[in-house]
């Protein structure tokens with residue numbers, strides 16, 4: 133490991149999934165522990181930063197929020213093609229959002245096969261409306277890899293987790309685990325440490 137204190141590990145995580153599954157809410161909860169019943173509609177993509185301690189090292193994690201399904205077309209590949217970690221989010225009360233997350237997973241994997249993946253079932257606090265169970269989710273993602281030569285390896289590395297952005301359940305775990313996996317996968321890059329509060333966007337992550 134490079135112990136030069138003037139450089140810092142940089143990591144890019146993107147959240148993808150249907151509109152309304154809770155992507156913006158997950159980020160808000162992770163960044164500030166807050167929750168809004170009426171989350172203002174997000175449009176386009178935006179990012180925020182969090183400094184995280186991973187394996188005794190401070191890592192600067194860039195977290196990208198994207199608008200939902202309607203925006204998930206060719207041009208958004210800009211956001212995930214150089215991502216180290218991809219959080220694919222569905223809503224545990226909405227089976228169609230699971231289908232969408234499987235499609236997203238397949239698309240991202242084609243463009244960015246080195247990415248680490250977390251498959252996140254959000255809104256787990258709505259237990260009485262729960263209509264998607266973990267066994268079906270895992271089966272759907274395993275099925276999605278049927279033509280992939282690295283099927284077992286990729287599947288084993290996917291983190292499956294149910295979260296509640298409302299209650300804060302498993303939110304930190306989801307982000308921390310994905311960040312750790314991304315560092316372990318080794319596709320992260322190092323760059324000169326910036327002054328606090330100031331960051332220049334760097335193109336390309338590999």
Ligand SMILES: Nc1nc2c(ncn2[C@@H]2O[C@H](COP(=O)(O)OP(=O)(O)O)[C@@H](O)[C@H]2O)c(=O)[nH]1
Pocket residue numbers: 149150151152153154155156157158168169170171172173174200254255256257258295296297298299
């Ligand atoms: N009950 C519950 N509602 C949630 C949760 N996460 C998000 N929501 C609500 O679901 C709606 C959509 O959330 P939002 O974060 O905007 O979804 P996005 O379109 O994926 O960014 C908002 O009304 C949120 O308050 C959750 O964990 N539990």
Ligand SMILES: [Mg+2]
Pocket residue numbers: 155156157173174197198199
């Ligand atoms: Mg949003």
